[in-house]
Amino acid sequence: MTRTFLIAASALAMTAAAAHAEYKLTILHTNDFHARFEPISKYDSGCSEEDNAAGECFGGSARLVTAVEEARARAENPVLFDGGDQFQGTLFYTYYKGQVAAEFMNKLGYDAMTVGNHEFDDGPEVLRGFIDTVEFPVLMSNADVSGEPQLADVIQKSTIIERGGEKLGLIGLTPQDTDELASPGKNIIFTDPADAVAAEVAKLEAEGVNKIIVLSHSGYGVDQEVAEKVPQIDVIVGGHSNTLLSNTSDRAAGPYPTMVGTTAIVQAYAYGKFLGELNVTFDDDGNIVEAMGEPLIMDGNVVEDEATVARIKELAGPLDEIRNKxxxxxxxxxxxxxxxxxxxxxxxxxxxxxxxxxxxxxxxxxxxxxxxxxxxxxxxxxxxxxxxxxxxxxxxxxxxxxxxxxxxxxxxxxxxxxxxxxxxxxxxxxxxxxxxxxxxxxxxxxxxxxxxxxxxxxxxxxxxxxxxxxxxxxxxxxxxxxxxxxxxxxxxxxxxxxxxxxxxxxxxxxxxxxxxxxxxxxxx
Known part of the structure; x- marks a missing residue:
């Protein structure tokens, strides 16, 4: 049974008047995609065309295109976010670097993403090329990039988007130890996640934003700590720890969403195997009244978008001789x-x-x-x-x-x-x-x-x-x-x-x- 989180009206001091001004938001999300544009096996590695035709494969960008389109159609105010680590993982990244990720993220219509540590695997220059190509903001609050010429003018700590007439404040997080995990160079200084988020929350609230969403590539444990320290956060869309949160799977690390106080934390495993779908209802003060949902499995029952299949096959051409050996x-x-x-x-x-x-x-x-x-x-x-x-x-x-x-x-x-x-x-x-x-x-x-x-x-x-x-x-x-x-x-x-x-x-x-x-x- 899908778990529903209901905050007691008394706990939120929700007035009768506020109940008439409820705002519904559907957050679709992915994380740790790692260049899995083609379908994958149950082992998260390559899956043959024969197995895919037999319905034994998962994920792939063509399934995500279908699933996102269907989810948007049934949602009142849909947004699509990514929790970082689009880079690295298959020959598509080795050969094309961030170009293919940018192409398909634009096609899917992402509204924002945070920087994952693997976005720095080939240094700031490759990340800059990706940011210049995508049609949405790329966020990272807990890093000082002012000394890095490639990124100083393109990465924002936070931003505001509008959906259904309401302002949504978005904040990005990346691992504090990214300098140990990847190759960001010596010009970027990574800082404490909770302190960075708190500063951006204060800035957004000063601009009249009362719905705060953190896109965090910091791991399930860090996300819970940040939620405790910065209770003004409404939703954390996570990544980095490849955590499956679910109310139906016996392999889940916790419920979907995981509540810390009044903050809803979600994460959808990795590699495009799931599309997260969180439905949130806010009162007119920006308090969560209800948060419910479940990651949607991208299995053989999700029909692949034919145009996307054809484009991926075209992009795979130069790779086939190498990988089929x-x-x-x-x-x-x-x-x-x-x-x-x-x-x-x-x-x-x-x-x-x-x-x-x-x-x-x-x-x-x-x-x-x-x-x-x-x-x-x-x-x-x-x-x-x-x-x-x-x-x-x-x-x-x-x-x-x-x-x-x-x-x-x-x-x-x-x-x-x-x-x-x-x-x-x-x-x-x-x-x-x-x-x-x-x-x-x-x-x-x-x-x-x-x-x-x-x-x-x-x-x-x-x-x-x-x-x-x-x-x-x-x-x-x-x-x-x-x-x-x-x-x-x-x-x-x-x-x-x-x-x-x-x-x-x-x-x-x-x-x-x-x-x-x-x-x-x-x-x-």
């Missing part, structure tokens, strides 16, 4: 799901870390560490294409080799598990070593029993010894909080082969590949 075979599905690879050992983490270590084992390297957030999809059983490998590893990272003291390896692992409760992407997938962690302990003291493999035997890590390490160039430069790699690495070389090539070669050498876990990472 069969590189290997897998005996079973390789689990690369976000919820497993950011919380513990996962089969995809073992594959990627094993492949990294095997590639450089003859260079005196003992240990491989790969961030779980760098693994973006699973691979199903059967033939494995280069396109599937690129969907798992879309970031064009290269192998980076260096040396670290044992104490610094332990520090790196501590960083890796320091935000496990938030599902952060820094969780370490490893090869050549094993470790245990206690998520209940204080960050910085969660790691124990670190063992390093040498000549087939495991021995406790020596804090004073020097070990050869392989990672990716993003982590080596301090990404995902791995500052110890940037500051303590010795004899570093960051320009090895592409990680996707390393993994594809390893799969081919071990075909048919059998995915596995072996207990190398264990929770205490």
């Amino acid at each position: 069969i590189v290997a075979e897998s005996a079973d599905a390789i689990d690369g799901a976000r919820e497993t690879c950011r919380a513990g050992e996962c089969a995809m983490g073992n594959l990627v870390a094993d492949a990294m270590l095997a590639r450089v084992a003859d260079q005196g390297v003992d240990i491989a560490i790969q961030n779980g957030g760098g693994l973006r999809a699973s691979i199903d059983a059967g033939e494995v294409t280069m396109g599937e490998v690129l969907t798992v590893l879309p970031f064009q990272n290269t192998l980076a080799t260096f040396q670290l003291k044992g104490a610094d390896v332990i520090a790196a692992l501590e960083n890796g598990v320091s935000q496990i409760e938030e599902g952060a992407g820094r969780f370490p997938q490893v090869a050549g070593l094993s470790f245990k962690f206690d998520a209940a302990a204080e960050p910085g003291s969660r790691i124990s029993d670190v063992m390093v493999m040498k000549d087939g035997a495991a021995s406790p890590i020596d804090p004073d010894a020097t070990y050869g390490v392989v990672s990716n160039n993003y982590m080596r430069s301090g990404g995902d909080g791995y500052k110890v790699f940037a500051e303590a690495a010795m004899n570093a070389y960051d320009y090895g082969p592409g990680l996707e090539v390393v993994v594809a070669d390893y799969l081919a050498e071990n075909a048919p590949y059998t995915p596995y876990t072996d207990g190398r990472i264990a929770a205490k």
Whole structure:
């Protein structure tokens, strides 16, 4: 049964007169689309035309076009927002950068979006090109961009749009640690989300706006904290944590909407698998009287818009030769799901870390560490294409080799598990070593029993010894909080082969590949 949130009239001090001036708003929303313009499988990776025709695929821009059109037709005052991370994830982004995202967001008629961390993956210049192309405001309140020439005059902290004769105040949020997660450069200063939002709320209220909506690419947990600290917010449209909020799914992290005080928080998983639909009723003072809805599954029952299908097929032409190349075979599905690879050992983490270590084992390297957030999809059983490998590893990272003291390896692992409760992407997938962690302990003291493999035997890590390490160039430069790699690495070389090539070669050498876990990472 759909959950309805009703605020008691007494709690809102709603007068009888106000009840006659109710304003209804339908908020349609997406988040963390990650260039999934084509339909995807249940594993969030590519889906064949045959499976799509059989109704076994999800999402894709052509389904969203249909679903948004139908939702607008039944709504009184519809708006369409995005919670960030349109960039990165498939060959469409690798080849076209932000051009295709801009084209389809314009076609869908978005009213606003916030900046996600992945919008900075190729620096401010690519983001600027995207902003110049889209026909709606791109928002980010918690960053000072005045020192970045590419963005200083194009990103707004907040804006006001009108719908049905009412003013809606929109505020954008991006992760405060975007400088660790992407490549924004040194000219942008990221700040506390609650403080930034509070400042924009005050500004909007001073302009007579009493309906405040935050578009937040900050994660479900941060959104709840911001709602507590800034109770004037009416709705938070979330992203970043790929959270499914629902009143019907047993996989949901919370109800849709999740209420914090009188603030309604929504998020619709990721990859275009759902279109969020929140129906909100306000009184004439801008107080929420009712908030109800549910993410709509973009499954085979949603008819694809034919013109959009044709356009995507045209855009896919240059990509097909690359991604359709069969590189290997897998005996079973390789689990690369976000919820497993950011919380513990996962089969995809073992594959990627094993492949990294095997590639450089003859260079005196003992240990491989790969961030779980760098693994973006699973691979199903059967033939494995280069396109599937690129969907798992879309970031064009290269192998980076260096040396670290044992104490610094332990520090790196501590960083890796320091935000496990938030599902952060820094969780370490490893090869050549094993470790245990206690998520209940204080960050910085969660790691124990670190063992390093040498000549087939495991021995406790020596804090004073020097070990050869392989990672990716993003982590080596301090990404995902791995500052110890940037500051303590010795004899570093960051320009090895592409990680996707390393993994594809390893799969081919071990075909048919059998995915596995072996207990190398264990929770205490």
